[in-house]
Amino acid sequence: MxxxxxxxxxxxxxxxxxxxxxxxxxxxxxxxxxxxxxxxxxxxxxxxxxxxxxxxxxxxxxxxxxxxxxxxxxxxxxxxxxxxxxxxxxxxxxxxxxxxxxxxxxxxxxxxxxxxxxxxxxxxxxxxxxxxxxxxxxxxxxxxxxxxxxxxxxxxxxxxxxxxxxxxxxxxxxxxxxxxMKKELDGFVMNRMQGALLEEAFRLVADGYCSVEDVDIGIRDGLALRWAFMGPFETIDLNAPGGVRDYCERYQQIYARLFPSMQRRVDWSGEVMDVVEAQRRVRLPAEKLQERQRWRDRRLMALLRHRRKAASEIGS
Amino acid sequence: MxxxxxxxxxxxxxxxxxxxxxxxxxxxxxxxxxxxxxxxxxxxxxxxxxxxxxxxxxxxxxxxxxxxxxxxxxxxxxxxxxxxxxxxxxxxxxxxxxxxxxxxxxxxxxxxxxxxxxxxxxxxxxxxxxxxxxxxxxxxxxxxxxxxxxxxxxxxxxxxxxxxxxxxxxxxxxxxxxxxMKKELDGFVMNRMQGALLEEAFRLVADGYCSVEDVDIGIRDGLALRWAFMGPFETIDLNAPGGVRDYCERYQQIYARLFPSMQRRVDWSGEVMDVVEAQRRVRLPAEKLQERQRWRDRRLMALLRHRRKAASEIGS
Missing domain, CATH: 3.40.50.720 (NAD(P)-binding Rossmann-like Domain)
Structure with missing residues (x-):
């Protein structure tokens, strides 16, 4: 069509x-x-x-x-x-x-x-x-x-x-x-999920538990490795012998316990931004942002070619 | 060593x-x-x-x-x-x-x-x-x-x-x-971020805004494509001309507006689980869970080989 x-x-x-x-x-x-x-x-x-x-x-x-x-x-x-x-x-x-x-x-x-x-x-x-x-x-x-x-x-x-x-x-x-989507909602789906994750990331850094790079490691070298070809629901569906219900029955209590400590919003542009920006600028000076954007686009295209190949050879 | x-x-x-x-x-x-x-x-x-x-x-x-x-x-x-x-x-x-x-x-x-x-x-x-x-x-x-x-x-x-x-x-x-981590915290870093994202994912499905597969599309074919080689902070650092502070000054209000609607917890094992499980079992029957886990492991290894190659050819 x-x-x-x-x-x-x-x-x-x-x-x-x-x-x-x-x-x-x-x-x-x-x-x-x-x-x-x-x-x-x-x-x-x-x-x-x-x-x-x-x-x-x-x-x-x-x-x-x-x-x-x-x-x-x-x-x-x-x-x-x-x-x-x-x-x-x-x-x-x-x-x-x-x-x-x-x-x-x-x-x-x-x-x-x-x-x-x-x-x-x-x-x-x-x-x-x-x-x-x-x-x-x-x-x-x-x-x-x-x-x-x-x-x-x-x-x-x-x-x-x-x-x-x-x-x-x-x-x-x-x-x-x-x-x-079945009906409209502010933030739609993707920005709501990105927002939920970023809120926790900013809280962790603001409260001094870990660095900006630690957050990126946790996603880049941890959670997103599976999310990038399955998404979060298929990931947990495959993470317990009996599938997603089994996963939630085994592990929901861990997550439920964390929820009350996620009710406070940190102002992303407030004090924590001095920390976030300083740590990012150590890893990537401002004058290299554009060069790094070109690197990002090359890596993104390489990842998409990999996904095409993997889907064809291993299955999607 | x-x-x-x-x-x-x-x-x-x-x-x-x-x-x-x-x-x-x-x-x-x-x-x-x-x-x-x-x-x-x-x-x-x-x-x-x-x-x-x-x-x-x-x-x-x-x-x-x-x-x-x-x-x-x-x-x-x-x-x-x-x-x-x-x-x-x-x-x-x-x-x-x-x-x-x-x-x-x-x-x-x-x-x-x-x-x-x-x-x-x-x-x-x-x-x-x-x-x-x-x-x-x-x-x-x-x-x-x-x-x-x-x-x-x-x-x-x-x-x-x-x-x-x-x-x-x-x-x-x-x-x-x-x-x-600089000090201990229940859930550490990764499960806290996974939990924050999953809470929103379960809410979206429980409230009838989208399907389980829609959530997986949003991460797998959307957000996690960049997260899988950068993480969420580097992603937003490169998503505004002036870096992460510029990003937050431009877009924080969108996320701040969403926050109040993320304060309610859905019981993952409650009514919503009937929906989640039914939708997952349509895409993947229970008897194929183990086969799919083997697929996941092959895809994960292929992705890791891709990352090694991309880091060497394009940079990390």
């Missing part, structure tokens, strides 16, 4: 979605309220595509072939013309979203699915008054979606079930791994 | 430690209150070593060479004779530990470090009254330590700083990645 997609907002997230759709064969039109932005995005995309081709991350297509599927659109109406999907990537501001979504709903054909990349605003807050609110949802990626498969499909109370079904199919079709 | 190590308790955890130490060149003596246990452990170890050699997880040594470094000990005193390190792997029962540790402290030479594999008991609870309590600590692995590098070094209030320094050196020497 492929078709036409409108990328609404052509910054960091919009251009990443453009690559994800075009790689899967979709015809992509990029629009932005700043007229020069789609052209700039396409120039950036050309560099990214060359890297992705070199890293075997284009499903065997050439960078040129993927690039040829993308065009700038001079108007929002032009971008939406004949689109099966519109992906909105505007700033995280409810007023901006409300105004833009009125336009999206007015201009897009009734069958076009309208999806927002927002990470922080539930869809009911900018779709309630729209005539076509049944075809509206959040589709929140982890950036960049052309590398990280997980994305969150979040319905407003009025999003039609058929919209969710089609959205899931389309996301699977372009190679994403969609989380299909 | 290598020497002699006493494995005290030769079950699942003890035999895994035996492999980790022997692979690094240590002379290993296995003892157990059940006289036949060390012999049985060594038979199991032989099978494990053959697999590990085939998977290139023995640092280039042969299974036979590693096996030759291990022997059963007929008495606890014999196991401890000349040992630089004793690793205790008794049941998670304070009374059992207290009694065993009195013997350990009485029999071991003053320079021997005494370490417990306990995951659930802080070291002060079984070392307070010991004459040699300054050389006692917890060294908690994620099983099996010969595959998963992270382990937690946890001092009692009276553990000597020099003991912690030497323990860290010894663990690094056998290829572990030690977390060095």
């Amino acid at each position: 492929s078709g036409k997609v409108a990328i609404v907002g052509s910054g960091l997230i919009g251009r990443a979605w453009a690559i994800a759709f075009a790689r899967a064969g979709w015809e992509v039109r990029l629009w932005d309220p700043v007229a020069a932005a789609p052209g700039r995005a396409l120039a950036t995309i050309e560099g990214l595509l060359a890297d992705l081709e070199a890293q075997d991350m284009l499903n065997g297509a050439t960078a040129a072939a993927v690039r040829a599927r993308m065009n700038p659109a001079g108007t929002l109406a032009g971008a939406l013309e004949g689109a099966a999907w519109a992906q909105e990537n505007a700033p995280e501001d409810v007023a901006v979203k409300r105004s833009l979504w009125r336009e999206l709903d007015r201009l897009a054909a009734p069958a076009t699915i309208l999806a927002s990349s927002t990470s922080a605003i539930v869809p009911s807050r900018f779709t309630e008054d729209l005539a076509g609110r049944g075809r509206c949802l959040v589709c929140h990626p982890i950036n960049p979606p052309y590398l990280v498969p997980a994305c969150e499909l979040v319905p407003a109370p009025w999003t039609e079930p058929a919209t969710m079904v089609l959205a899931e199919q389309i996301m699977r079709g372009i190679g994403q791994a969609p989380i299909v | 290598s020497g002699k190590v006493a494995i005290v308790g030769s079950g699942l955890i003890g035999r895994a430690w035996a492999i980790a130490f022997a692979r690094a060149g240590w002379e290993v003596r296995l003892w157990d209150p059940v006289a036949a246990a060390p012999g049985r452990a060594l038979a199991t170890i032989e099978g494990l070593l053959a697999d590990l050699e085939a998977q290139d997880m023995l640092n280039g040594a042969t299974a036979a060479a590693v096996r030759a470094r291990m022997n059963p000990a007929g008495t606890l005193a014999g196991a401890l004779e000349g040992a630089a390190w004793a690793q205790e792997n008794a049941p998670e029962d304070v009374a059992v530990k207290r009694s065993l540790w009195r013997e350990l402290d009485r029999l071991a030479a003053p320079a021997t470090i005494l370490a417990s594999s306990t995951s659930a008991i802080v070291p002060s609870r079984f070392t307070e009254d010991l004459a040699g309590r300054g050389r006692c600590l917890v060294c908690h692995p994620i099983n099996p330590p010969y595959l998963v590098p992270a382990c937690e070094l946890v001092p009692a209030p009276w553990t000597e700083p020099a003991t912690m320094v030497l323990a860290e050196q010894i663990m690094r020497g056998i290829g572990q990645a030690p977390i060095v």
Whole structure:
């Protein structure tokens, strides 16, 4: 399944979605309220595509072939013309979203699915008054979606079930791994789990139990080794002879005992940040942040190639 | 650095430690209150070593060479004779530990470090009254330590700083990645972070927001892809142009808003377990749990080989 997609907002997230759709064969039109932005995005995309081709991350297509599927659109109406999907990537501001979504709903054909990349605003807050609110949802990626498969499909109370079904199919079709939420919730799924873990990490450091690097060791060289190919539920399901119920009956009391000491929130930007920042800057000076981001992207692509190979040789 | 190590308790955890130490060149003596246990452990170890050699997880040594470094000990005193390190792997029962540790402290030479594999008991609870309590600590692995590098070094209030320094050196020497806690805390570091994440995962499923598989997607195909080579602090440090402080100033409000809705604990073994178990058993029937555990172990070894290669080619 492929078709036409409108990328609404052509910054960091919009251009990443453009690559994800075009790689899967979709015809992509990029629009932005700043007229020069789609052209700039396409120039950036050309560099990214060359890297992705070199890293075997284009499903065997050439960078040129993927690039040829993308065009700038001079108007929002032009971008939406004949689109099966519109992906909105505007700033995280409810007023901006409300105004833009009125336009999206007015201009897009009734069958076009309208999806927002927002990470922080539930869809009911900018779709309630729209005539076509049944075809509206959040589709929140982890950036960049052309590398990280997980994305969150979040319905407003009025999003039609058929919209969710089609959205899931389309996301699977372009190679994403969609989380299909049953109802909206602030933070969705991924930021809630990340938040829960980070709250404990900041508490541990603030209370002087361990270092920032110790937290990273515990996840990087410990828990995430299994999480990175199973997730936390399958991990515990395989960690007791009788599966997940057996695991919880054996070990829940350990976790239940810890819960009362997790009720206090530490201000991440408060005193503890001096400790966190100082320890991070010893390991990675500020002037090396950008270089390390490039290292991260290379490691991420290498890990994804490993997963593809392991899934094929050992099973997924 | 290598020497002699006493494995005290030769079950699942003890035999895994035996492999980790022997692979690094240590002379290993296995003892157990059940006289036949060390012999049985060594038979199991032989099978494990053959697999590990085939998977290139023995640092280039042969299974036979590693096996030759291990022997059963007929008495606890014999196991401890000349040992630089004793690793205790008794049941998670304070009374059992207290009694065993009195013997350990009485029999071991003053320079021997005494370490417990306990995951659930802080070291002060079984070392307070010991004459040699300054050389006692917890060294908690994620099983099996010969595959998963992270382990937690946890001092009692009276553990000597020099003991912690030497323990860290010894663990690094056998290829572990030690977390060095500054003071003891129930749950240590890893189970606290795993618990925080699981609490939120169970809440999301119990409240009907998403499925068990959705949670696993969010971690496996989302967050853990970066956590598995960076950890959560380095991940956020690289997720804003100005580093970790910049990240928290930009995004903390999103997480702070979620915190109040994370104060309610769901009983993991309560109603939600019917949902969790049913969904897991659809994906993995109970009779396939063991087969899937073997798949997990192969995938874990493949991931560890990938990390070694990626660290060498791209950097760590």
